[in-house]
Amino acid sequence: MTTASTPVRGPIVSRRALRWALLVVGGAVAVILPRVLYPPVALDIAAWALLAVSVDLLLGQAGLLSFGHAAFWGTAAYATGLVALDWHLPFPVAVIFGAVVAAALALPIGALAVRRTGIYFAMVTLAFAQMIYFIANEWSGLTGGENGLQDVPRTLFGVDLSDPYYFYYWMLPLAVAGLFAAWRLVNSPFGRVLNAIRENPTRARALGYPVERYKMLAFVLSAGIAGLGGGLFAMAHQFVTLDTLRWTTSGQAVILVVLGGIGTIWGGVLASGITLRLQDYLSLRHFTAPDLILGVVFIVVVLGFRRGIWGTVAGLLAGRRRPAEAAVEEVREPVPAE
Amino acid sequence: MIGLLEQTVNGLVNGGFYAMLALGLAVIFGMLGVVNFAHGACYMLGAYGVYLLDHWFQLPFWWALLLVPLALAGLGMVVERVLIARLAPLDPLYNFLLTFGITLVLQALITWRLGPSAVPYEIPSSLSGAVSVSSFVFPKYRLFVFAAAILCCAVAWWLLTRTRAGVVVRAATERPDLTAALGINTRRWITPVFGFGVGLAGLAGVLAAPMQAIHPLMGADLIIIVFAVVVIGGLGSIVGSVLTGFALGVLTSWAAAYTPAIVSQLLVFVAMAAVLLLRPAGLFGTREATV
Secondary structure, eight states: OOOTTSOOOOOSSOHHHHHHHHHHHHHHHHHHHHHHSOHHHHHHHHHHHHHHHHHHIIIIIIOOOOSOTHHHHHHHHHHHHHHHHHHOOOHHHHHHHHHHHHHHHHHHHHHHHTTSOHHHHHHHHHHHHHHHHHHHHHOHHHHOTTTOBOOOOOOSTTOOOOSHHHHHHHHHHHHHHHHHHHHHHHTSHHHHHHHHHHHOHHHHHHTTOOHHHHHHHHHHHHHHHHHHHHHHHHHHHSOBOGGGGSHHHHHHHHHHHHHHOTTOSHHHHHHHHHHHHHHHHHHHTTOSOHHHHHHHHHHHHHHHOTTHHHHHHHHHHTOSOOHHHHTTSSOOOOOOOO | OHHHHHHHHHHHHHHHHHHHHHHHHHHHHHHHSOOOTTHHHHHHHHHHHHHHHHHHHOOOHHHHHHHHHHHHHHHHHHHHHHTGGGGTTSOHHHHHHHHHHHHHHHHHHHHHHHOSSOBOOOOOGGGOSEEEETTEEEEHHHHHHHHHHHHHHHHHHHHHHHSHHHHHHHHHHHOHHHHHHTTOOOGGGHHHHHHHHHHHHHHHHHHHTTTSOBOTTHHHHHHHHHHHHHHHHOTTOHHHHHHHHHHHHHHHHHHHHHSOHHHHHHHHHHHHHHHHHHOTTOSSOOOOOOO
């Protein structure tokens, strides 16, 4: 809505050119990542990026903060590890199986969790994830308890995948497929309905959308993408421990989303790269409190840079924000209780 | 019969911790609309506070019992003024995230300076040993904690029902819009109430120090269960959160005594699932936290 009397500076570069440039840069970075980084770190970045994107899908699009995605990431990791160990399935099949199990677990959890919104949703998902953690801990016959699953094989019809550097290129298509799926969902009519539900659930309901069912479908799809990441994580490390189910894993996913920028999808990928590289660097330097730095950065971002890395950079590139975009700021009228 | 009685008292002790933390969460939520993720970290700091006062200054338990909650309440008020108040006009999820960040920093600080493993703290000598009434034998310290938890809740009850500040806090917790509409300035109570809640969590931590392993993640492990407790009770009701805390403590303790270990671990979560299914707003709840 620009009128002649209020000139608005246009974006510095056109959206289209920017999008292509980003795609090329992103693809190039994904390809050279294990050359410039220690390959296992590159594998971790890809797996965590999927988890971050899955959490952002819910938070950014539907306004639901899941503090329990470790349940799906960890369950998929165990499922992937178990079928790889017991049935010697080729690794992509094992990983996809893990993602399907995670999505199936999201059905009952999602059905209960979507009955609450806001902070309650966060608390409920956190509690259910802790429940899954306790079950895995107790069910040591299946999960190996404190020892976890050791020596998970990664096979693909006789191809040698033992070197993490080469394995990275074999798993990259799966990771990219997961990210692409998330991007497609955001830019689909389904994504638009989620936005409508986030902004005004009452009106969305009045328009005839079954709000709970939409939220549940989003939750299940998000869990599937998180599960894809969890399965790749299990394959990357070739072992699975209870840490994959711990609440700190859910917390790290939330940190990545906020640092990257809520609702930006790619911000979570970027934040995974930066954060995991930083954590690797700090642990090599024997710095004993990497969480201290992460926590302080996180607080600063929540206090002052709520658009995250991606949102802040995108805002700068787009020049002065147009009024429509400025309206996406966080101040919202309280939604009446349902 | 004696076994059941012992389990019940045990359950009331554990439930006392749930209740004290849930009470703090409920009053803070009522006044600020914020769920304080750092509540568990405050509990953890309370336990470390009593340990450090003994370790550094050989200060006895009784002094710590007084000083640590007051110090934490002061710290909480500063944090509320400096950090949390800044995000007050925004979606409450941002303050949830902020307090999560504060939790990370506090846990990392303690782990960094004092190590990740548990530190020991002895039960004060005046409270060690056991009480026996006929065949009922019970550790003295646990009875003390039970009495202290009841006393705290009673004092909180007295403050909330018999003082002007309490009436305002209660009104603001249950009907914030109406309270404001009646011309009551609820804002001036925000900082003290936050300090009160944090101090209460610290007090729970002090009480827990001699009977539980003191380690950096002790608070996070507990707060997740307390979150389930407040989902069950509903944060809108102060009495509801306290009663739910005690009730779940007792039920968990019974389950631990008479069923396999996994049942008592999962009980709170299964109860939460049932409440979400049958009464999504919580047993005592009416108000939904809005996005």
